[in-house]
Amino acid sequence: MSQSKASPAASKSNAAMTLRYCTRCLEPSSRPGATFDEEGVCMPCRYAESLDGINWETRRKDLQKIADWGRARQSGGYDCLIGVSGGKDSTRQAFYVRDELGLKPLLVCCSYPPEQAADRGAENLSNLVEHGFDLHYVSPSPETWKKMMRLSFREFAQWTRPTELALFSSVVRCATSFKIPLIFLGENPALAFGSKSGSLDGDAKNIRAYDTLSGANIEPWLDWGIPKEKLYWYTFPSDHEIERAALRLVYLGFYIRDFNDIANGQFALDHGFMPRKGIEADPYETGSINAFECVDEDFVHVNQFLKFIKLGFGKVIQQVSVQIRHGEITREEGLKLARAFDGRCSDRLIENFCQYLEITTEEFWDVVDKNRNRDLWQLTNQGEWELRFKPE
Template identity: 30%
Template sequence: MRIGKGMNVKELEVKYGLPSEVKFCKICNIINQRPNSVNEYEHNPKSQKKTIGFDEDGICSACRNKETQHENIDWKQREKELMDICDRYRKTDGSYDCIAPGSGGKDSIFAAHLLKYKYGMHPLTVTWSPHLYTDIGWKNFQNWLHIGGFDNFLFTPNGRVHRLLTRLSVINLLHPFQPFIMGQKTFVAKMCAKFDIPLAFYGEMPGEYGTTEASDGGSEKKFSDKPGSGFSKDVANGKDVRDLYLGGVQSGEIIEKYDVDMNDLLAYFPLDYSVYEEKEIDVYYLGYFIKWDPQECYYYSVENAGFEANPVRTEGTYSKYNSLDDKIDGFNYYTGFIKFGMGRAMQDAAQEIRNKKITTEEGKALIKKFDGEFPKRYYKEFLSYIDMEDEEFRQLCDKFRSEHLWAKVNGEWKRRHTVNGDGVDD
């Protein structure tokens, strides 16, 4: 490895506790800077990231997990387990027996449809609204209900406060999705409590990278973690809910500084832990019980709920059907590219390589072509949403670039290392 510009690699500043040596998985091309799972409730500006594991052969934990999964899982047995759970909870008195969350994307359509029409459940679908619906996202959401055939509860948090929190989160964390994710995570359990429905199903398992919190079978997760339960236990033990970080600022400070009522932040706070216990709420991952293939979800939702892919390619990647309902979405991926060197194409390709849809080499070519592409289609709306000027946002991005990932060459930011081996220091 050549050491760029006479600079010792060890002297380069490394932000967020990322690994100082940059590596790419030999199978799926994912970068070793990718954060593992992030506990959003402790997401203050100084928190350090835990990154995904790589073994001595240079293979990431997600690829290793996938290998074991392909070899060892008895999917018939898993499906039987799911049917047993459905039999235990199924209602025949006309009431709902489970909650199926989603925004009307291909995965949520697939999950809800399967529960209702294959396993004979009576799901209430619930939706934590995107920041700004895209036209195609809204249409797919409506089709989910009108063609797929579901009852739905759409919850939209206070738009003024949501914008403020998103702005703070961009300024403090360069993470436009943190408030959204916090609200979304705790939303499902809250709906379970509200409607007295103790069973809910997420779709795909999030633990493909082998989260350390996996409570069930290592990287494999049957149950969702109870979102914010650690924090709500703390609250029960006297910790102040005002200590909770939203957008990198403690809630108490937000209330005082920005003229926000405690009530306007409720949607982001975790469910009281005692409610989980009292109501015996269980949230499962459907992906534990049935083989989850994003491409199959897409075909299924086209056929059964009138799902439509984007007529244009999603910026930053090559696909047309992955998370396309929120105008802010592209910026969530773009900021990840700035902070961790991991764009949207890299994530999409890694998943498709593991599912054996494309090869490692094809993935590399797609990454070279699309990764880190600036999402300009909704840039104006994004800036207006977070009340920021172009120049301010670009300067912020630069502030969050870690020196061990980025070098400025002739006034232009270049990556020091790429999976294609054409970085400044490769």
């Protein structure tokens, strides 16, 4: 990879931040919100361990009560709303809610601009429509979208902040507009991955606390010169508006025993979902070992690479941790995969990303250099960056 090289002086560090890994899976301590118990076991591992002891019949009844509540409260024709990308989780959610809970859902997709979206994403959405679901499509202006992505990349070395804001805000906005009382989200990210999510159960009303949303505040965007009238789909309704609409946000995954990446991926494949293929699924290229995750666009891999620079772990660490927790692979097998593929992102993907954002690759590597966490990275004698802490 043609990374720019920083001066050795820039790599000096007092090693204030260290990186350790869950003793069961490979969950890293640098993930915002990560917690470990006295045995060094992460919270998602403990949660996965507890699944067998949960009374799923009771949870199913609780979920049915929520479903009945939604059906009784709706006044716009739809019982609930699901934000979809056509991916594995939203496909499972849509079918479950309709076929198992007997609800009438409206699916809402906040789409990537055509320039960014992958064809397979559109095909996966068509797949849902062909299975009889109603789909409402929100397409925020590509120009503002790209401008905000570029700002976010330059400011945070994370392009997804505005797009995640739009994905979540548009879902809540559509629910209030269409008088739909109930929104189903997928997994609670705190239980599934150990990220911040604002709750440890099925209640998703504090979704603003979700790490990428950072409070879902549009003020910084106004300060950076994005006019308010361009921010409609990025503006999360206030707590007051959500309360007035008596809106309920629920993590569906909390109520389903096997709602996880592995089972959802299989379910989606069995129901017409199209995964990545060929070079787009090559872990050397993408830094991902899972061909059915985040398939609707390709810059996700660049974002995972940037996370690797800032926090010392990429997508594969998360993917193998899920697989270890669910008994699909051993920790040793996970380690091999993580060592081989974590943090990879091809020059081709980075060049495509720069071309789309209309920035030079020099600027890309400057941002990488500025954001490289010197507590976690060090320069070798050959002038290459390497992680000070490796999973073991």
